[in-house]
Amino acid sequence: MAKLNYHHLQYFHAIATHGSIAQAAKVMHITPQTLSAQLNLLEEQLGYSLFERKGKRLVLNDMGRISFRYTQEIFSLGDELLHSLKNHSTDFSFRFSIGVTDVIAKVFSFNLLKSIYDIDNSIKLVCKETSLDVLLGELAMNKLDAVLSDTPLPTGSPLKAYSHLIGKCGLSFFADKKLAQSLTGDFPMSLDGIPFFTAGEGSNQHLNVLSWFNELDISPKVIGEFDDSVLTKYFGQAGYGIFCAPTMIENHVVEQFDVEIIGRTNDIIEHYYLISPERKVKHPGVQHLLTEGKKLFKKPMS
Structure with missing residues (x-):
């Protein structure tokens, strides 16, 4: 034929x-x-x-x-x-393009993505941060090799891609030292009526935390909603209220922002996915990030 x-x-x-x-x-x-x-x-x-x-x-x-x-x-x-x-320059160094949803903690993104240079320290890492919808559109057009997200590929999506679960963890709650001393005794009931900063409206963390509060029949006073998790931590550090972050980065939060842990919960689980397209030839960086990402969940990150 x-x-x-x-x-x-x-x-x-x-x-x-x-x-x-x-x-x-x-x-x-x-x-x-x-x-x-x-x-x-x-x-x-x-x-x-x-x-x-x-x-x-x-x-x-x-x-x-x-x-x-x-x-x-x-x-x-x-x-x-x-x-x-x-994706190859004239000197044949590799390029790895990845999208990161804007709700992923920067310290996690850094600790994961820096491992790309273990493959080849001349690799060019291109990172784009925005919403999942935008990133999936670029993945569909072959502009990205993968997407790092807190949610899997949406059900019914026409995009041919795989959602690889890297890991999952609970949430830790923090406050400056003065406020924390009065809240650690009866966590989480001690949060009732206390000023609280939440993730941006519509995010998984925002919805899950408020739902958890409702189930416990407690009502922390939400005084701020921030898409930028770093800004949330600065307000918490300054003593304006409490905030939460993934447990796997709690060491980093305590060290960098001089706050204390009030308590932890595994009733709310944060998931982390690497979404990669169904390509015949996969970028070696995808499997490398999957392997290295799983290691990050074995102990809290500093």
């Missing part, structure tokens, strides 16, 4: 996408007669017709749908090839 012609697949994909030879020909700037002839050549080579005519539209039949899925994979692999080649 002769090798498939890449152009024939492009023509087939265009017809399947636009639903007619006339419309596909217009988009591809060729004549309908030429496009029809190219489709015939592909069908002859495959030994099957790929479309059924329904009114004025061409609709994929069973063999057409199978072929269309393979065509999408082939084009995706072609895009991946271009992406991989662009």
Whole structure:
């Protein structure tokens, strides 16, 4: 059997996408007669017709749908090839592009991502921080090699990707030393009515913490909501109220912000995922981060 012609697949994909030879020909700037002839050549080579005519539209039949899925994979692999080649500079040093959702603690991101240089200290690390929706869009367009997130790939997402659980941990609650001394005795009931800083509205931590308070029938006084977790810690350090952070970074929080731990809970669990696309050839950095990330959860991070 002769090798498939890449152009024939492009023509087939265009017809399947636009639903007619006339419309596909217009988009591809060729004549309908030429496009029809190219489709015939592909069908002859495959030994099957790929479309059924329904009114004025061409609709994929069973063999057409199978072929269309393979065509999408082939084009995706072609895009991946271009992406991989662009990720090499003239001296052939690697590039690793990762998106980090803006709710991930910076100290965790740093301790995880610095391990990339263990692969090759000349690697170029490109890190983009924004919302998960934006990052998944860039992952779909092969602009990123992976995404670090506190949630897995949303259910029903059209993106072909894997959500790898790196690790999970509970939450620790903190306050400056003066406030902490009056709160440690009966945690978490001691938090009732106390000024509290929460993560930004809509974040997993925000929703889970408030839900936990409701279950316990306590009402800390929420006096601030911050998307920037570092800003939250500065307010807590200054004595304005209490705040929480993932237990795995509690040593770092105590050391850096001179606060004390009031208490901990495993009723609220923070999850950390590395989302990677379904590529035939995976960037070596993805597996490396998975391995190194799991190590970070074995002991609290400083």
